[in-house]
Amino acid sequence: MIPALSVPPPIEETAPNTRCRILATAERFFREIGYQKTTVADIAKTLRMSPANVYRFFDSKKAINEAVVERLIGEVEAKIAAIAGRPGDSAEIRLREVIALLHRDAAGRFTAHPRMHEMIEAAMSESWNVCRHHVDRITAVLERVIADGVDRGEFAVPDAAVAARCVHTAILRFCHPVLVVQCPEDFVPALDAMIEFLLGALRAQRQAC
């Protein structure tokens, strides 16, 4: 018999892995029964660990939610950054794709799992900085594409950073977790019409005589 001390911890018990398992389980709970009804005890029980062990990794349910939300938004941020970084495509094509992806991601995620709404609402009221940093990173991607479009002569705006903020604010109805679920599908304008309108604003000064 191998003495207990010489046995390395099973692979699933390493700290980073435990952290991941806690987040994956929490996310499932938040998605399926909602943030409000989920307790740290539920998460611990499902993982067959003590609540105290969960608290070794996260101070509170709020801290778990912040990590879950950061992981989710990290995924969409990585996808739009990849689109923005394709120098072969025009800025216009990349901007269209970034906006379409933001919409598709939000619509798919929040329509399929209406209870996710609760964890997002909790993040917006308790962890506003997480949301603000997300907005900052999205607008940074939009700004990169717009500034590139200005360099290429596709767009002409006096300040790419301000234009990026305006574009992101203008598309809130298509990517805000609450609005994307609240607005019926037939609620005009369609995303395509909105993108055309915004492209008009970005091109505006280029076309000036």
Add this chain to the structure above:
Amino acid sequence: MIPALSVPPPIEETAPNTRCRILATAERFFREIGYQKTTVADIAKTLRMSPANVYRFFDSKKAINEAVVERLIGEVEAKIAAIAGRPGDSAEIRLREVIALLHRDAAGRFTAHPRMHEMIEAAMSESWNVCRHHVDRITAVLERVIADGVDRGEFAVPDAAVAARCVHTAILRFCHPVLVVQCPEDFVPALDAMIEFLLGALRAQRQAC
């Protein structure tokens, strides 16, 4: 002694007036203690009438809320229609003022009375048509100003109705009851920057060589 039958009903007991008093009282309750906690019995008690009498005018709390919301939004609709109907001002000036008023009205109303949020949420989930008609009437005002701007050569958009929908969607963050309270004041862009950006889109084709 005057026989009871010959006495006209006191002025405050005429039907339209009773309806108004119910709405005014309901609005105060919704604003101060919130839609969820308000009961028809509370409203009736404050007015010293029976709940049955309230139900003679309104089928349900939902119906009361719809009437309260319609009255509130009727006020702001009348104000923006008055601005839109000033032919002496350029379309640009009128558009700026309409948008600024929509923002000021929403920010003032919902920031001062955070509990009004509940009645609006209830209207959005239970009485979507009331909200949709409101949006339709606001975009109709925006469309009138934009179409007038096109006639005057100030703007050049292929379809004023689509442009109006886009402008209204783009300013949601500044006039949606939930977003206007949720977004901190320093959350950029400022309304002025947003208006400039949207005016760029409206002027876009006018400036084309």
